[in-house]
Amino acid sequence: MPSDHGSNRRPSHLFYQSRLRRPAVDRAEGIYLWDQDGRRQIDGSSGAMVVNIGHSNPYVLDAMRRQMEKVTFAYRLHFENDAAEDLAARTAALMPPGLERIFFVSGGSEAVESCLKLARQYALATGQGGRWKVISRFPSYHGSTLGALAVTGYDALTQPFAPMMREMPKIAAPTAYLDRDGLSMPERGRRYADLLEAEILAQGPDSVLAFIMEPIGGASTGALVAPDSYYPRIREICDRYKIILIYDEVMSGAGRTGKFLGAEHWPASPDLVALSKGFASGYCPLGAMAAPDWMVQPVLDAGGFQHGHTYAGNPLACAAGLAVLDEIAAHDLVGNAARMGAILKSRLEGLKARFPFIGDVRGKGLLLAAEFVADVETMAPLPKELNAYQRVVDLAYERGLIIYSRRTRGGVEGDHFLVCPPMIITEAQIDEIMEILVATLDALAAELHLPVNG
Numbered sequence: 001m002p003s004d005h006g007s008n009r010r011p012s013h014l015f016y017q018s019r020l021r022r023p024a025v026d027r028a029e030g031i032y033l034w035d036q037d038g039r040r041q042i043d044g045s046s047g048a049m050v051v052n053i054g055h056s057n058p059y060v061l062d063a064m065r066r067q068m069e070k071v072t073f074a075y076r077l078h079f080e081n082d083a084a085e086d087l088a089a090r091t092a093a094l095m096p097p098g099l100e101r102i103f104f105v106s107g108g109s110e111a112v113e114s115c116l117k118l119a120r121q122y123a124l125a126t127g128q129g130g131r132w133k134v135i136s137r138f139p140s141y142h143g144s145t146l147g148a149l150a151v152t153g154y155d156a157l158t159q160p161f162a163p164m165m166r167e168m169p170k171i172a173a174p175t176a177y178l179d180r181d182g183l184s185m186p187e188r189g190r191r192y193a194d195l196l197e198a199e200i201l202a203q204g205p206d207s208v209l210a211f212i213m214e215p216i217g218g219a220s221t222g223a224l225v226a227p228d229s230y231y232p233r234i235r236e237i238c239d240r241y242k243i244i245l246i247y248d249e250v251m252s253g254a255g256r257t258g259k260f261l262g263a264e265h266w267p268a269s270p271d272l273v274a275l276s277k278g279f280a281s282g283y284c285p286l287g288a289m290a291a292p293d294w295m296v297q298p299v300l301d302a303g304g305f306q307h308g309h310t311y312a313g314n315p316l317a318c319a320a321g322l323a324v325l326d327e328i329a330a331h332d333l334v335g336n337a338a339r340m341g342a343i344l345k346s347r348l349e350g351l352k353a354r355f356p357f358i359g360d361v362r363g364k365g366l367l368l369a370a371e372f373v374a375d376v377e378t379m380a381p382l383p384k385e386l387n388a389y390q391r392v393v394d395l396a397y398e399r400g401l402i403i404y405s406r407r408t409r410g411g412v413e414g415d416h417f418l419v420c421p422p423m424i425i426t427e428a429q430i431d432e433i434m435e436i437l438v439a440t441l442d443a444l445a446a447e448l449h450l451p452v453n454g
């Protein structure tokens with residue numbers, strides 16, 4: 001008989017990694033979810049930064065219903081399908097110039113795997129078979145499959161599988177906000193970017209295939225944004241050594257940061273983009289890789305891309321994705337993410353005055369995080385035993401707000417939480433979030449004996 005760990009709900013055959021069972025969800029609408037006891041939660045993290053256009057959008061549901069009544073699955077080797085063709089064309093138009101070839105998958109890890117494998121097959125097709133190393137950053141998160149895990153910088157997730165995969169070289173992610181070195185932010189940005197050049201030289205430039213990074217970090221770093229000088233310098237270094245630059249925009253893409261891609265915040269563009277999460281906003285499993293013709297064509301000419309998943313280009317998922325992009329455009333949700341993000345960020349910044357244990361607030365658009373510290377001057381983290389990152393999530397949940405948190409940063413540990421509501425959020429709903437957040441942080445401070453001002 002399956003055990004149920006003390007809950008009075010029915011026994012479950014399901015298992016996940018999560019440490020506690022939450023109530024079963026009943027329904028959702030806009031930025032809200034209700035459990036089966038009728039308790040409402042504000043979806044302050046859009047699930048796992050997924051439901052960018054909010055829940056139960058009638059236009060998307062209608063488009064999906066219409067597609068379902070026609071055909072839900074047709075295998076891509078047997079039929080072309082209009083939903084996939086239309087979504088590919090729409091996606092290409094939203095990518096940086098040149099990234100006009102689109103490959104569909106069903107999630108973020110699959111999108112990352114696709115980028116790694118296309119890069120490798122491009123190298124093989126162009127006589128550069130000695131290139132196979134993919135440099136990435138620490139900390140980082142690129143997915144749970146073994147290839148994506150090999151470029152992920154997160155020891156608890158990667159180490160159990162180390163013997164089963166070929167771990168790739170890592171450089172430090174630019175946690176410049178922690179540095180107390182007297183350098184200016186532009187200098188720090190360049191110094192962190194130069195770690196890539198040093199690693200390329202250490203590995204041997206002709207063995208390095210690609211560099212992958214989240215342009216704006218997700219949960220692993222707490223919405224990490226590098227100094228502006230970092231991005232063009234990374235592009236320059238990749239060009240100098242003919243290394244393919246991959247942006248993992250699984251979390252930062254589809255408008256969340258106030259631009260359709262996080263990449264658009266800086267003049268430098270990547271060679272490959274991985275998309276998922278907000279791309280179909282949780283209405284269906286969907287992801288994509290955007291690639292340039294100069295990389296795709298030699299691979300096709302050399303015999304085809306040796307990679308693909310059964311559900312790729314599924315008509316229902318593509319119809320959902322297309323309707324999501326329609327909604328984003330029709331209601332200027334990217335613009336709303338930028339406008340509401342600026343308001344929410346300044347409200348989070350404002351929390352520092354009352355809660356001196358908030359050491360940093362960062363992110364762009366509605367991909368925002370706050371970091372807890374024991375001392376703002378040194379940015380020393382809170383002691384691990386306080387479990388602050390878990391307690392803040394639980395205390396918020398008790399008060400009707402879902403947020404997301406982790407304990408990782410740079411080479412040391414530290415607690416942060418993310419506030420990433422759907423891109424349809426209004427200013428009045430930001431007030432609702434802030435009211436619960438202040439009550440949550442008051443409760444956290446009381447429980448963990450952290451200082452509070454007036």
Ligand code: PMP
Pocket residue numbers: 048107108109110112141142143144214218219248249250251276277
């Ligand atoms: N890359 C990034 C940046 C992510 O945030 C995630 C998911 N959190 C993934 C890849 C993996 O996506 P999925 O869980 O859909 O496989």
